[in-house]
Amino acid sequence: MGKNKKAMSASDDVEEINISPLIDMVFILLIFFIVTTVFVEEPGIDVVKPFAYNAEDLAKNCIMIAVTESDNIFYGGEEVGLGGIRVKVRRMIRENESYPVIIQADIGATNGTVARLIDECKLAEVPPGNIHLSLERLNN
Amino acid sequence: MTEINISPLIDMVFILLIFFIVTTVFVEEKGMAANTPDPAPAEDQDEEKIRLSLTIKKNGEVFSKLGKTEKNIGVGGVRAIVQQEMQREQYPIMINVEKESLIATYVMVHDTCLIAGAEGITMKVIQSE
Numbered sequence: 001m002g003k004n005k006k007a008m009s010a011s012d013d014v015e016e017i018n019i020s021p022l023i024d025m026v027f028i029l030l031i032f033f034i035v036t037t038v039f040v041e042e043p044g045i046d047v048v049k050p051f052a053y054n055a056e057d058l059a060k061n062c063i064m065i066a067v068t069e070s071d072n073i074f075y076g077g078e079e080v081g082l083g084g085i086r087v088k089v090r091r092m093i094r095e096n097e098s099y100p101v102i103i104q105a106d107i108g109a110t111n112g113t114v115a116r117l118i119d120e121c122k123l124a125e126v127p128p129g130n131i132h133l134s135l136e137r138l139n140n
Numbered sequence: 141m142t143e144i145n146i147s148p149l150i151d152m153v154f155i156l157l158i159f160f161i162v163t164t165v166f167v168e169e170k171g172m173a174a175n176t177p178d179p180a181p182a183e184d185q186d187e188e189k190i191r192l193s194l195t196i197k198k199n200g201e202v203f204s205k206l207g208k209t210e211k212n213i214g215v216g217g218v219r220a221i222v223q224q225e226m227q228r229e230q231y232p233i234m235i236n237v238e239k240e241s242l243i244a245t246y247v248m249v250h251d252t253c254l255i256a257g258a259e260g261i262t263m264k265v266i267q268s269e
Contacts, residue, residue: 064169
């Protein structure tokens with residue numbers, strides 16, 4: 001009997017590792033990722049952003065539009081013209097009124113295109129203060 | 141004592157965890173507000189003639205216009221003239237840009253205006269000469 005019990009406890013030690021700390025950690029990681037996840041449609045193209053000292057942190061939930069060096073406009077991974085952007089932005093704004101628009105303009109983009117893009121966003125009922133140019137911050 | 145089998149729970153939690161790890165993008169955008177002027181009544185535009193306006197040419201030159209005097213000041217000269225004006229009276233500044241000028245130049249001028257204490261900066265497109 002005594003021998004049997006000893007054998008049992010020995011086998012228990014081998015079999016059962018205490019996994020509760022692991023589960024705790026996994027839960028904490030899960031909660032972290034749930035909280036930090038934002039579902040933003042990226043423009044899907046890399047641009048070289050202009051540099052500035054006065055660059056403030058922008059909201060994480062936003063509508064991102066990119067303007068490339070050759071003045072092509074990208075939204076949600078595909079190229080859209082100036083004419084197509086208003087409908088897309090308006091649809092997003094109807095769903096979430098507080099979403100700011102962030103324009104990622106390449107340093108080689110022309111002001112004419114960017115200004116027309118801002119005008120289109122204003123026509124899509126984005127409040128004027130909610131349109132931002134994406135920048136790289138310089139530290140002084 | 142009966143133990144509840146928690147392995148399916150842990151499986152599910154792992155799957156959720158992997159889903160969120162994969163879908164997370166860390167968006168950290170920094171930027172400045174950009175605005176274009178609203179169509180203004182004619183009388184307002186008359187008033188603006190005596191105030192400072194900046195013009196960015198397509199070749200990157202920056203001109204200042206104060207009253208009737210127009211000067212080629214370049215990006216480096218923006219800060220001094222804007223600071224001087226803002227100390228006298230605070231008013232919104234209009235940056236006129238030629239269509240073909242680059243956004244990099246505009247951002248530099250806008251940034252300098254902000255450093256010089258200006259507020260309500262708008263970007264107005266003008267036809268290039």
